[in-house]
Amino acid sequence: MADFMKVAKSKIDASAGELNTISQEIWSHPELNFNEHHAHEVLTDYLEKEGFNVERHFVLDTAFRATFGSDNAGPNICVICEYDALPEIGHACGHNLIAECGVAAGIGIKAALEASGNKYGKVTVLGTPGEEGGGGKKRLIKANAFVGIAVAMMAHPYRYNVPRPIALSMTALVIKFQGKASHAAAAPWDGNNALDAAVTCYQSISNMRQQMKPACRVHGIFTNGGAAPNIIPEEAELTYYLRAVDENELAVLKKKVEACAEGAAIATECKVEIDASGISYANLITNDGLSIMYEAHAQGMGVEFSHDEALRRGGSTDMGNVSYVVPSIQPKFTPGSGDAAIHTRPFASVAGAPEAQAPTLIQAKALAMTAIELLQPSGQDTLKKIQKEFKETVSKLPMPDMGD
Numbered sequence: 001m002a003d004f005m006k007v008a009k010s011k012i013d014a015s016a017g018e019l020n021t022i023s024q025e026i027w028s029h030p031e032l033n034f035n036e037h038h039a040h041e042v043l044t045d046y047l048e049k050e051g052f053n054v055e056r057h058f059v060l061d062t063a064f065r066a067t068f069g070s071d072n073a074g075p076n077i078c079v080i081c082e083y084d085a086l087p088e089i090g091h092a093c094g095h096n097l098i099a100e101c102g103v104a105a106g107i108g109i110k111a112a113l114e115a116s117g118n119k120y121g122k123v124t125v126l127g128t129p130g131e132e133g134g135g136g137k138k139r140l141i142k143a144n145a146f147v148g149i150a151v152a153m154m155a156h157p158y159r160y161n162v163p164r165p166i167a168l169s170m171t172a173l174v175i176k177f178q179g180k181a182s183h184a185a186a187a188p189w190d191g192n193n194a195l196d197a198a199v200t201c202y203q204s205i206s207n208m209r210q211q212m213k214p215a216c217r218v219h220g221i222f223t224n225g226g227a228a229p230n231i232i233p234e235e236a237e238l239t240y241y242l243r244a245v246d247e248n249e250l251a252v253l254k255k256k257v258e259a260c261a262e263g264a265a266i267a268t269e270c271k272v273e274i275d276a277s278g279i280s281y282a283n284l285i286t287n288d289g290l291s292i293m294y295e296a297h298a299q300g301m302g303v304e305f306s307h308d309e310a311l312r313r314g315g316s317t318d319m320g321n322v323s324y325v326v327p328s329i330q331p332k333f334t335p336g337s338g339d340a341a342i343h344t345r346p347f348a349s350v351a352g353a354p355e356a357q358a359p360t361l362i363q364a365k366a367l368a369m370t371a372i373e374l375l376q377p378s379g380q381d382t383l384k385k386i387q388k389e390f391k392e393t394v395s396k397l398p399m400p401d402m403g404d
Helices: 002-014 016-028 037-049 095-115 136-142 194-211 247-268 288-300 345-351 354-375 377-395
Strands: 053-056 064-069 076-081 122-127 151-153 169-178 217-224 235-244 271-275
Touching: 002 016, 002 095, 002 354, 016 037, 016 095, 016 354, 037 053, 037 064, 037 095, 037 122, 064 095, 076 095, 076 354, 095 122, 095 354, 151 288, 151 354, 169 194, 169 217, 169 247, 194 217, 194 235, 194 247, 235 247, 247 271, 288 354, 288 377, 345 354, 354 377
Parallel strands: 076 122, 076 151
Antiparallel strands: 053 064, 064 122, 169 235, 169 271, 217 235
16 A cells, blocks of 8 residues: 555656646636636646546536446546636635645556556546635535445645635525605605615624624625605615534524514514525534545645644535535645734635645645545444544434535
8 A cells, every 4th residue: 555655656756747737827827716718628638638537627617526336346536626716806815726736646646546547446636616605515416426436535725735625515695674765855755765774684693693602603794775866765785604513503693693584674664574595614524534534645645634623623515514424524725924914815826826836736745645545444443433423423314405
């Protein structure tokens, strides 16, 4: 096994220049969710050149699946790429590095499989677009893209090295108030102010924060506040993201927020419509057995992890939904960000800097070595324990929404 791991690391090191080019191509051409056409082309062209069987436009126009090996020989290990950017601030979440890491891990695993005579299993590099508010992985789950996958892994850039991040369950709410228009100076008493309803709702939700559990997050914006100052607004709208530690806590939080909206409508004599059909993500279930393996390999290459509870908490991701379908990990790593937080312009600069390359390839090697350990005959008992843990954990939790 040590020899196969050495082969994987050597392949990743030998490909470092090409991998950096991929990362830079994606970083310098930021594309929003489901419009990642350049990234899709760059990634699939490279994987095809490296000898993978590549399915372009897999389920989604900018998704792909690249495979190598045999289903009959052993388990199918999946490494995941993300490559969409953020509006206005580009790759401030470092998805160019996620894509590079996934491809690097994939070619490393492939090299090990080839060295073994292709007798141990299969590797899948799965390109998942639209993570930033699009839920691309949910659509792939719905299309059965994870059927037959033994485990799924990816690594995400972050401010700190965190092996077991806490990603929260999340749902979006669009709250629409309907009032009655009237001249704001001549006859305001004839109107019902939808903007007042929205402001009252916003303030009520803010007042409720003291009674929210510490891990809960509620954040929103006004998306419609009326047409003109001299017209009592007949329509107003808020968009909120709600987050909690799991689906049960999220349901409680959602009920509280909805009560704030309904109370605001009553207070202002308006009507309210709450649309919960938007994007939603499940909390991330980090598989303990899989993470232990990954952590050992990463620490063996000098990675120092933080287990501080506060540093583990982050946002939400559709990788959470994947973790309800197959055993999963999504460790976070620092690409040398210093004080730069994700979703900021400084972090976008970090994601494109030369200093990000070495940490990214270390993560790729750690994922590849974890996969190789599972692919070996000696790893089959470990894989069974990982899958047993997964089934027991998921069976105790409510199943999240897996729709579009």
